[in-house]
């Protein structure tokens with residue numbers, strides 16, 4: 551898919567992240583493809599997904615463009631979103647339109663650099679590249695290194711970034727002062743109000759996961775809030 555076509559499809563729109571980890575009740579590509587179909591029927595224009603099998607199933611079920619990642623933990627590195635060439639290769643094989651990867655400056659497993667991962671993607675595929683970042687400086691670095699756009703995914707998940715309960719709107723604002731950076735807002739966007747605030751602050755598009763596709767967390771939010779409000783009533 552051409553960069554312009556992808557950007558046109560997602561501008562001011564909702565991208566839904568459909569992910570479940572092994573051990574979670576919804577884990578498995580059949581359920582994730584159904585989940586993504588439900589998201590499509592609700593108006594999602596693209597799907598963020600984890601793992602080759604899920605990506606293939608989701609693409610087949612929805613026909614929507616995917617942002618593919620592979621979460622894999624290695625010893626001695628905090629980088630787990632598409633950390634090495636192995637995951638990049640699996641994503642290329644999945645047929646995903648976009649590969650998202652950790653674009654922080656942290657040391658990756660096998661000491662591979664962001665630049666090497668990007669060079670490999672460009673040489674071996676037509677995939678677009680999304681850099682997951684946690685600070686504005688990382689956003690700049692990701693674009694300079696060759697990412698097509700950046701996502702605020704990792705704010706709150708690196709020890710040195712802002713640790714917020716809500717989405718990092720400030721980061722969106724900071725990144726938007728650089729006109730070379732296309733920003734996808736991602737991470738703790740928990741309501742339509744949050745999503746439109748992100749766009750107002752300069753996001754090009756919004757990625758929502760938990761509040762749409764993690765029913766365990768959504769249920770728990772209800773239960774906890776109900777408990778708190780009921781205690782007040784008594």
Ligand SMILES: CC(=O)N[C@H](C=O)[C@@H](O)[C@H](O)[C@H](O)COP(=O)(O)O
Pocket residue numbers: 567569598619703704707736737738739757758759760761
């Ligand atoms: C930090 C990290 O590993 N984020 C992951 C990246 O793919 C996912 O676990 C998140 O669900 C996704 O970013 C969407 O965010 P939220 O679920 O908050 O709407």
